[in-house]
Amino acid sequence: MAKAEKRIIVVGGGLSGLMATIKIVEDGGVVDLFSYCPVKRSHSLCAQGGINACMDTKGEHDSVYEHFDDTVYGGDFLADQLAVKGMVEAAPKIIKMFDRMGVPFTRTPEGTLDLRNFGGQKNKRTVFAGSTTGQQLLYALDEQVRKWEVKGKV
Structure with missing residues (x-):
């Protein structure tokens, strides 16, 4: 059987x-x-704003650590820091996966992912698809x- x-x-x-x-x-x-x-x-x-990920396509020398710091600080230190660490480390891979799936993210004239400031982040790290x-x-x-x-x- x-x-x-x-x-x-x-x-x-x-x-x-x-x-x-x-x-x-x-x-x-x-x-x-x-x-x-x-x-x-x-x-x-x-959901309109975008997804935060340390992609550093704008040459700002962004880092996963800075993304972690901004996220924990923005959450008034109430977030589970181990979970935040996992999220900020996985975020660039997730963006690349969505890109491969065909999400039409907004791009620069050079063709790289465009990034903008959003939600208490010190660096431009929000990947978005228009509005x-x-x-x-x-x-x-x-x-x-x-x-x-x-x-x-x-």
């Missing part, structure tokens, strides 16, 4: 739910994705999930 494959339930079709779905199927799992509303109507659509960053992320992740759906993994 064939072994039944395990299915994992993901609740929520916003950015977190879609990213969790992608990571699970990339690791060989099968996902049942449930969302209260159509994915492209989730509240993640409203529709959340929408662009959501559409790109939805497209990736659809590719897995066609293969019967979602």
Whole structure:
């Protein structure tokens, strides 16, 4: 008798739910994705500002340590510093992954990712897609999930 494959339930079709779905199927799992509303109507659509990451495309000599410091200070030292450290170290890799997935981030005339100041950061480290960053992320992740759906993994 064939072994039944395990299915994992993901609740929520916003950015977190879609990213969790992608990571699970990339690791060989099968996902049942449930969302209260159509994915492209989730509240993640409203995220506009951008994503902070130490990309240093503007030659400001930014560092992961400075990003960590700004984030902890901006959170009035209430954030879990180990979690913040993990986040700031992973952020550049996540931006590159989103870029490969087709998120149309705003770019400089030279073609590098454009960065802007945002949210209490001392350096320009916010990567953005015009004023529709959340929408662009959501559409790109939805497209990736659809590719897995066609293969019967979602």
